[in-house]
Amino acid sequence: MLKVKVYxxxxxxxxxxxxxxxxxxxxEFDEIKVEISKRxxxxxxxxDINPFKKxxxxxxxxxxxxxxxxxxxxxxSAFPGIPDHWYPADLSRRARVHSVLxxxxxxxxxxxxxxxxxxxxxxVLGLPLNPQAAAEAEKILISSLSKLENIWLKGNGRxxxxxxxxxxADLSLVCEIMQLELLDEKDQERIxxxxxxxxxxxESTRDxxxxxxxxxHKVLYKVKEIIRAKKSNQGDGVMQSRTKTPLASxx
Amino acid sequence: MGKLKVYxxxxxxxxxxxxxxxxxxxxxxxxxxxxxxKGQHLSxxxxxxxxxxxxxxxxxxxxxxxxxxxxxxxxxSAFTGIADHWYPTELSRRSKINSVMDWHHSNLxxxxxxxxxxxxxxxxxxxxxxxxxxxxAEKVLLSSLKTLxxxxxxxxxxxxxxxxxxxxxxxxxxxxxxxxxVLDERDRNRILSPYKKVLQWIENTRTAxxxxxxxxHNILYKAKKKFxxxxxxxxxxxxxxxxxxxxxxxx
Ligand SMILES: N[C@@H](CCC(=O)N[C@@H](CS)C(=O)NCC(=O)O)C(=O)O
Ligand SMILES: N[C@@H](CCC(=O)N[C@@H](CS)C(=O)NCC(=O)O)C(=O)O
Numbered sequence: 001m002l003k004v005k006v007y008x009x010x011x012x013x014x015x016x017x018x019x020x021x022x023x024x025x026x027x028e029f030d031e032i033k034v035e036i037s038k039r040x041x042x043x044x045x046x047x048d049i050n051p052f053k054k055x056x057x058x059x060x061x062x063x064x065x066x067x068x069x070x071x072x073x074x075x076x077s078a079f080p081g082i083p084d085h086w087y088p089a090d091l092s093r094r095a096r097v098h099s100v101l102x103x104x105x106x107x108x109x110x111x112x113x114x115x116x117x118x119x120x121x122x123x124v125l126g127l128p129l130n131p132q133a134a135a136e137a138e139k140i141l142i143s144s145l146s147k148l149e150n151i152w153l154k155g156n157g158r159x160x161x162x163x164x165x166x167x168x169a170d171l172s173l174v175c176e177i178m179q180l181e182l183l184d185e186k187d188q189e190r191i192x193x194x195x196x197x198x199x200x201x202x203e204s205t206r207d208x209x210x211x212x213x214x215x216x217h218k219v220l221y222k223v224k225e226i227i228r229a230k231k232s233n234q235g236d237g238v239m240q241s242r243t244k245t246p247l248a249s250x251x
Numbered sequence: 252m253g254k255l256k257v258y259x260x261x262x263x264x265x266x267x268x269x270x271x272x273x274x275x276x277x278x279x280x281x282x283x284x285x286x287x288x289k290g291q292h293l294s295x296x297x298x299x300x301x302x303x304x305x306x307x308x309x310x311x312x313x314x315x316x317x318x319x320x321x322x323x324x325x326x327x328s329a330f331t332g333i334a335d336h337w338y339p340t341e342l343s344r345r346s347k348i349n350s351v352m353d354w355h356h357s358n359l360x361x362x363x364x365x366x367x368x369x370x371x372x373x374x375x376x377x378x379x380x381x382x383x384x385x386x387x388a389e390k391v392l393l394s395s396l397k398t399l400x401x402x403x404x405x406x407x408x409x410x411x412x413x414x415x416x417x418x419x420x421x422x423x424x425x426x427x428x429x430x431x432x433v434l435d436e437r438d439r440n441r442i443l444s445p446y447k448k449v450l451q452w453i454e455n456t457r458t459a460x461x462x463x464x465x466x467x468h469n470i471l472y473k474a475k476k477k478f479x480x481x482x483x484x485x486x487x488x489x490x491x492x493x494x495x496x497x498x499x500x501x502x
Binding site for chain 1: 328352
């Protein structure tokens with residue numbers, strides 16, 4: 001069979017999770033870049049791959065799939081030799097992985113993605129900042145982090161659900177949190193600072209997936225530099241006139 | 252292993268989906284009522300079962316599990332004799348079902364639940380109606396319905412992903428849409444009537460799961476009557492229903 005094709009934008013958290021999973025597990029794949037900042041996800045060619053026009057998406061032979069969690073489960077099941085800890089065969093353990101993954105959507109993701117968008121990313125994408133939306137997202141984000149700290153990371157394991165090795169849920173959720181790197185230092189400290197277990201867990205997941213984790217996250221640090229530069233320009237009183245065309249979409 | 256315990260409030264869509272699934276699959280279980288409008292989901296006893304304080308949740312032997320999709324997937328895998336169409340063994344079919352269930356969270360659920368709460372249910376839950384949140388939820392709901400109609404229900408199958416029999420995703424999402432029953436009839440028609448396939452799909456799922464479907468939804472039909480009477484009174488006297496119960500959270 002042909003190599004699996006992964007359509008991804010490394011600025012997108014769920015895309016990063018899928019890329020890292022493939023690399024860590026030696027899955028042979030072609031990465032096809034779809035740049036959201038250039039609205040490439042809205043092209044007719046990509047709509048053919050994923051009518052939802054979102055990233056990531058995969059094509060394996062004739063089979064097309066989107067939604068990162070579904071993709072991770074598919075990859076963990078379809079490719080031989082993937083270590084069991086990523087998606088445990090034991091039904092109870094597997095069920096608990098599903099439970100965190102389901103929880104993620106309307107909690108951690110629902111907080112982190114709009115918070116970053118409305119505090120730092122919007123200007124880069126040519127969108128106006130929306131402080132009210134940021135404030136609402138912050139509430140969800142902080143409550144999600146506190147549930148991670150006190151409930152999902154309870155126990156002695158380094159990973160979610162007391163795990164000793166990472167699962168696809170660890171990878172998905174840590175990639176989500178990584179976008180907080182884009183915030184300015186004060187915000188980052190205020191939001192992540194009180195959550196010691198969460199911080200430790202991010203490090204553990206990074207360690208377990210090195211060097212791919214850092215490699216795939218590189219783009220995030222680049223964008224961080226761009227945001228910084230923009231900020232200090234503004235601080236010098238230099239007006240930003242080079243705003244790009246407005247974008248309808250979000251990361 | 253002890254008998255399966257299902258903690259549920261039948262006013263909650265994901266609770267209904269789990270109860271209907273257990274019944275239709277002939278799973279022997281005990282239903283334990285957790286009345287959200289009385290704040291029972293916040294009790295120490297229930298917090299033991301699910302520290303996230305949400306329904307549904309199950310206890311099966313030593314496994315405690317929350318999140319309705321994770322529960323449905325677990326039940327379909329852990330019990331014998333469950334018809335394959337609910338959660339197909341074949342990997343590509345199963346992956347599509349996973350994909351639509353992932354999609355559900357941030358789209359149909361996010362739209363439907365927040366619309367129902369902010370137009371109708373809030374006072375019964377001790378909260379204020381919020382027209383601005385309602386109008387945002389409406390956008391998400393309408394776009395989700397359109398996506399269901401044009402993409403997920405594409406084909407002649409009658410069920411999601413062109414299925415000819417219902418899957419866990421059909422059950423979950425139809426239960427979600429059923430909460431629109433509590434809306435004002437005109438409003439409900441305005442929202443649903445343009446989506447002919449969606450309407451047909453609701454009927455298909457109802458038929459495939461009756462009599463359990465109707466029986467488990469009875470409570471919703473009763474609530475619907477109550478809201479209708481309230482609306483009639485409000486129209487007569489010009490006052491809105493008073494807000495008796497304390498401030499509990501959301502359905
Ligand atoms: N729940 C989906 C989320 C997909 C998603 O929202 N992708 C974003 C990037 S992170 C996207 O493609 N946005 C483009 C747009 O909204 O136009 C998943 O986990 O795959
Ligand atoms: N994604 C969860 C949603 C669970 C949920 O939101 N449950 C609501 C009832 S529908 C609840 O328990 N609300 C109580 C609260 O928010 O305090 C699932 O599918 O089980």
